[in-house]
Amino acid sequence: MTDTTDSIKETKIVPLDQGHKRFDQVAALLFDDYSRSRIQNWISGGQLTVDGKTRRNRDKLIGGETLVLDAVLEVNEGWAAQSIELNVVYQDEHIIVINKPAGLVVHPGAGNPDGTMLNALLYRYPELASVPRAGIVHRLDKDTTGLMVVARTLQAQTGLAEQLQDRSMGREYSAICMGVMISGGTIDAPIDRHPKQRTKMAVAPLTMGKEAVTHYRVIKRLRNHTLVRCKLETGRTHQIRVHMSHIGNPIVGDPVYAGRSRLPKGVTLEVMTVMKRFKRQALHAGYLELIHPQTGLQMHWEADIPADFQELLDEMEHELKVYGTEFDL
Template sequence: MTDTSDSIKETKIVPFEMGNKRFDQIAAELFADFSRSRIQTWIKEGRLTVDGQTKKTKDKLVGGETLLLDAVLEQEERWQAEPIELDVVYQDDDIIVLNKPAGLVVHPGAGTPSGTVLNGLLHRYPELASVPRAGIVHRLDKDTTGLMVVARNLQAQTKLSAQLQDRSMGREYTAICMGTMTGGGVVDAPIDRHPKHRTKMAVAPEGMGRDSVTHYRVEQRFRNHTLVRCKLETGRTHQIRVHLSHIGYPLVGDPLYAGRSRLPKGVTAEVLKALKDFKRQALHAGYLELVHPASDELMNWEADLPDDLQQLLDVMYAELELYGSGDDF
């Protein structure tokens, strides 16, 4: 191996709602693919600057500043290529679109150092070793299925990341919620790390957290559940799961945000069994739309529901036929 390091050069604008926080805290959120300790080291080395100036880790930022990361990630700190099966629905010289199954982690981290989408990408596309995060632009939770885009070069990654930041990338999800909604709406509530449970996120008090907006519409009401379509304006960690739980309609099977299992009243034996057999959050990223980073062409993809989610819906539709239209509830 002749190349022993990878150059990283990224620019981020500090959102005004993140103002009055420490430099290292803001940087850790904006450059979330790198550890807090690595971020702090880069700040101390002057590799991560604010408006072209070096700052201390504890310095407060006000918002609107430009953060420039110009660093080198040593090859021995990179991840290993592994032969992991990936469902590629589209690829060209600049982008790859994957349909991720449930149970597959996107990026190595604490507790999951290998066996991830990233490791599989490095095996199938060795050139991604020279792209930060192996070209990964956005993530899906381990047990969320569906579409995600990967950049095959730094230029494509920069342009796709900009689409995420300016909210022009279209992402829609199908979800099954507990309870019957009366209609769709918008959840506009900031999200931050849960103050007590570090593995969870939560809606933050006013003036805190990161701006987070989820649009949702009702596709079908069942006896005790609702099929909804969610469209993201922002892409915070666990956003849909947090927002729907916040308004009282947590996702079916969500181990973090649905609380203790509440069996609905009057549920049929078939639905009850299907619910008990469904072991993950009922969430699928079924639609992705973006402007191609090289051709500027508007492109979109759709992914069918995975078998387990479709089977759960089939049972709920069968129950609906027995008890009448969802509009009767």
């Protein structure tokens, strides 16, 4: 992989009313195009100085100092630009919103060195080579479909990342879960790597795992399954899949968290047939809401569930209509 760098040189004067505050806090306010963590790294590395001297993140300023940022922003060009179709539902000079199909990996990694959404983004938007991770600020699993936002500038990426961190970005998912659920609720259960299977995630003790909160509500009870709407408060790896499995209602088709493949007792032949050929988790990111990082306007998008998900749902709804359920809808 070949890395190039972009130079950043900026100078700011600390306002007097910002005296008696931590260096990193003041710097984050003055250099607000960059994330707090990036600024802290620059301070630790001596690339952001106070009156020509290196200082620690926690050091207090008095006001009136000159802050000089002389840093390099690493740009990774080791990823190839590839002509891969993307379903772009919105774009402007600052952000791109994509409806990701099933089977498309978001970011290159072990087992997927190319052929990813990142490679497709670099081909369609070459300027993303100068933005870390080609502007990707959050991910969807390979076989989860739906909406994702990508930043076209470093400033937009910083703003979107902050919305994810302060939980102001709204993300909602449709999922078909196993079992007939009585009502919705909130799952507040920390998540960490599975202690034995490192490719999996699992609910973990609070002292070990990262906070993870998922709100879910019942949209429709089916004969043997439930269509739910999940809203993420946090964004941990595989969060919805892990949480729904944790409460005993794993997502239909989930090859990792649904356990051994099993069909509900008394399922119709039609539903059985569709379920057997549905080779992924029935999870779709259908709603995305955010504050535009440049204009400050509240924006939202919706994406219809894909055809294979709809076919599965249609057969389950037909099964309900013909055979009913013990629950009164």
